[in-house]
Amino acid sequence: MYNVPADFINEKKIWETIEQNLNPEPERIREVLAKAAEMKGLNMADVAVLTCISDPEMLGELFNTANTVKETIYGKRLVLFAPLYISNLCSNECSYCAFRTTNKEIVRTVLPQEHIAREVKELIGQGHKRVLLVAGESYPKQGFQYVLDSIKTVYDVKTEHGEIRRVNVNVAPLAKDEFRQLKDAGIGTYQIFQETYHRETYSKVHLGGKKRDYNWRVWALHRAMEAGIDDVGIGVLFGLFDYRFEILAMMQHINELEEKFGVGPHTISVPRLEPATNSDIASHPPFPVSDIDFRKIVAIFRLAVPYTGIIMSTRETAKMRRETFALGVSQISAGSKTNPGGYEEEDEISGQFSLGDHRKLDEVIRDVASMGYIPSFCTACYRMGRTGQDFMDLAKPGDIRLHCAPNALSSFKEYLQNFASPETIEVGNKLITDSISGMSGLAKQRAEKLVKRVESGKDDVYC
Template sequence: MLVDTEGLENFIDENAIHEIIRTTTQPESARVRDILDKAREAKGLTLEETACLLQAEDPELNEMIFETARAVKRAIYGNRLVLFAPLYVTNECGNNCTYCGFKADNTELDRRTLSPEELQREVRVLEDMGHKRLLLVYGEHPKFGADWIAETVQTVYDTVAEKSGEIRRVNINCAPLDVEGFRKLSDVGIGTYQCFQETYHTKTYAALHPTGHKKHFLWRLHALHRAMEAGIEDVGMGPLLGLYDYRFDILSCLAHAAELEKRFGVGPHTISFPRLEPALNADIAFNPPYPISDMQFKRLVAVLRLSVPYTGLILSTREDRIMRRELLDLGVSQISAGSRTYPGAYTDPNYDRPDVQQFCIGDNRSLEDVIQEIVQNGYIPSWCTACYRLGRTGEHFMELAKKGFIQEFCHPNSLFTFKEYLHDYAGEATRSIGIPLIQNEVDNFPAKRRDLVETRLHRIEEGERDLYL
């Protein structure tokens, strides 16, 4: 595939974003309070308002930001939390990203691409854990085109484990394709196409991506445009925090989101915000040029929730369990769990292997351990995929979400998927805390809705699966 950047424009105005950051440094308390009053309406924030909150260092103002984010998160998402796992299909790569263990010139990395049979084995392990949603991750090697990626997606969908195991949602993180290539992925039924710009600062981007297709900043910047032109309605974006000033990259990411909404009527389905983590033979990954503190990181997540209240916020296992727990309340709506970051990892008994993984992870707990903790904190784990199969995606999903749809449909559907998990996969300790949580949620439904939910929960107990509203 040829990379053609002719006619592509950089819609990220670097000078304007730097000026916004400069003029909102140390915002006045009254200004921050006014912005938070607006944020409670869940209608989003401007870049200037977002920059003010990102730079509010006063502890009292920080707590006000956190509390506002908690309130908005509860109002829109309730206590529902979506879970997924990444599945690495290949770590072969043609790029030389200086911060990544998969970079082409890392000769110490054990390269591997899963065969269809190996991919099936990985999927069955994940299905036997209880996973229903996967993110397939591919090294960006030019020899892996859209046809091959589409075949791997179909292999995943066709793989069914013995219990009630089947994958109902396959999301994709792969190299940017042309419109025709993205159309092939759309035709095979992928969910979200995810592509991170890493950093939006062009000078830094060029220094960090010296060779390979990824060196073409504009080709990557317009990847989500091409995906949406091809019919993929749900896309995901995000910066890699630590490569450049996080304030600049977060504001640029939001400008990117606004550009998509202007062009296609809807912004990204999800935003991710991974922090740079150590990786084999990637010195910059051990010493980020722009480190972000834990407090800055927590504030960033809270501010994102206020800036784009209806956009899913994804948290990976790069963060440790303590940070992950704190961020659930502040705005995160999706988390990975039981993750491993190299091809063949889920069938590998010795999974902690820096010689093969893309980066080091901070939360090594199993899926069930993560579920137990979030349930103990009052969250309902969800593997719901109803919207995608009923066509409630893209602009249609956002329209419904703003009318309270998430609570009306996604909340009951989360209970159905959690009920499945408890019956088919969970241990006794998890069932002992999960069943009472479901019952408590059911008791709080209005009477008419409660009857409908209880009927479907009973049908699941009787052996039916994959029920949704």
Template sequence: MGTAADSKAVWLDDAKIRNTLESCSREDVARIRDVLEKARELKGLSPADVAVLMGISSPELLSDLYLTAKAAKEEIYGNRIVLFAPLYISNLCSNECLYCAFRKSNKAVVRRALNKEEITEETKAILRQGHKRVLMVAGEAYPGSGISYVLDAIDAIYDAREDGSSIRRVNVNLAPLSVEDFRQLKNRNIGTFQLFQETYHRETYKQVHLSGPKSDLDWRASSFDRAMLAGIDDVGMGLLYGLYDWRYETLALMQHIAHLEDRFGVGCHTISVPRIEPAVGSDMASHPPHAISDKDFLKLVAILRLAVPYTGIIMSTRENANIRSLTLELGVSQISAGSRTNPGGYKESSQFEAAQFQLGDHRTLAEVVKDLGDHGFIPSFCTGCYRLGRTGKDFMDLAKPGLIKAKCAPNALSTFEEYLLDYATDEARLAGQGAIASTLNGMEDRTRRVSENLLAKVRSGQRDVYC
């Protein structure tokens, strides 16, 4: 059972964050070079280290930061980029969040909660694109029977079939839950539980969350404690950059990660870094109070890659194609593609009036795949780790010594080959085959043999093969 402490963010230390920022307020060349050298060991960075790197402003040091982050990403993830699609099942919400189109009082949004049949049809539309992994998203209010609506939706996604294909892993982005509800969620065989804190700055949090359950910062910030107590050991954190100073927010995020590592032995599996984008009915979304520039945003991604080297960094289609491409070189390891952010958006023509925010990257999955292949990346649709129990601490125990690459690289290739054979355009197939050949040539012998074996199985007609 959870305790009162499981609903309080006692680890969030405002004074400590401010002291750290103040002590690293200027660009210190010697300290920066020391931190970059430390970062190359791929053992993570302290909050003070992170603050030192935030002070980088000169082009030369910025280039050094980018090169270090690129090397770290390639060492850990190689050229793999995990792909997924968000599936919005509802835009009903009980909260009053000034930056969000889904907020309760916003009359400009057409409200909708999909039924099981509609969720099935949305899933089939996603499957026709070639996706195998979805992030199920719901506004923070559920019709009828509450959590049962969410559980039934997960079942509907898993049960959907399109030409023999099905979704292999459902990750979820949901409102905070009790320990008991988290246990029910775990029993539905989810992958990662994702929740965005939006901002850790208490005064800002109060100003932008006017009412509803989300107005309680502590209940939200303690959600991952309750999730892990319920046995969900893969959690995904996220901030909404633009609500408050990005440097403060990032150091608070580091405190959150450190808390989970201290208490449960493992931090977050992923970090999402969305920036505020225009949303219908929200003036704040069009005029962020602390907008983060492209330069600082790219610096942020690189710093996160070095601070938590074995954590996945997710970049959504909020950002335009150019920014997304640049961040792939700096540390991003997962991206959404062909996304819709309104319930029913895949099956029907997308309506911005029902969407949570405005998209920056409107490319289809096929177009994203071709672009990744042209640049030598391997789009991965792999879900093997989830299904073999390589999650939480078990995943990190393999990742930190560098052993997980021997599993992830072959699985990425086999799932990419599936996509190329079953869904790809001729152009994407040509680009993908070149990327696969190049990747095989760069592998050590044993991993290459495993990869070639999986590829041969896929080419012979087998599907969903992994190691």
């Protein structure tokens, strides 16, 4: 099945939908925005309409609607994580990536388990509670077992400052039995990017290695979900092809997963091409995405799939990251390094791509909190089994906020007490007080109780 063409990505249908919805009248745009405000999602024609917005007034209405939907569902929470690169070995030849197999300008590194443990200790010492484990698409002599061993190492590290409570994974597409092993290893979310859904472009930028097989990659989330992984992450690399096409193709992929499994992706990532060592295409994207269009992409996804998390990485500058919080972003990386061993010894030349935001975790948290957003290190849903369809059953009627808001505040308080600088403590404690004051009912009762438990010296409390 998984070597046959993925007919759920229908390029002809995508172009027809774009053509049929070019130059929409303001009335049509407002009709779509009114539908989006109901937080039941949008169809492909609706999404195509939103991709055509260029008028400043209409853009303002799009952004305001996205902000309303984001805050209604997620409140002021922003979940934080860090990528953990364990290897930059790769057997693929992806023209946009520094890890590609023929690139001789980077130092190839495979972290032994003891070095991974040191990296994890460094991240824990900064205050992180969740990591995204990343590896190039080739492994040392242990093969895929290297990834499984690395996950175990991350979970096994315990320090006086705590431990990593959730490991998400971004590795090469796997066979179904390997996905089962990944599930048994206790991962949170399995994340994979198609890079581009446009088949011709895909073949042009993937010049060698197993990644040349478009179908094997695009069917990966089917295999993962059939293997029991109900939280999956999806994404494309914006700049390789027309962003309108990529958005609608991703909507087709999401619709396919929802139809087959009853639930779509847990997260969507929206990376743009950034410079990478010895890669001309990375520095000169064939379809560059402007800052205003990038903000539009975030807002459209928030309205199209309102209950799906949107991830913003440190590829983007601090300024751009701030601007997207209000448009739909719900998760951000912070203090990131993209080379193996980078938390112990940074080597940006050997990283996967250039970073736009180089700030340390504490500085990012202080900035986020000063904007009124609550930095969350919560991992309760994963540990309580609120994943996949169970999560959506709580999210869509709004019940998940009775858990998320209190847990965000208690995990933030834990960070402030154990890791934060004096400046961040001052900003953070005021935000917690103000946030609880603005709450009511059961959510407020839970928040007060959990924060008091943390203040009394108890870590890792959640509901």
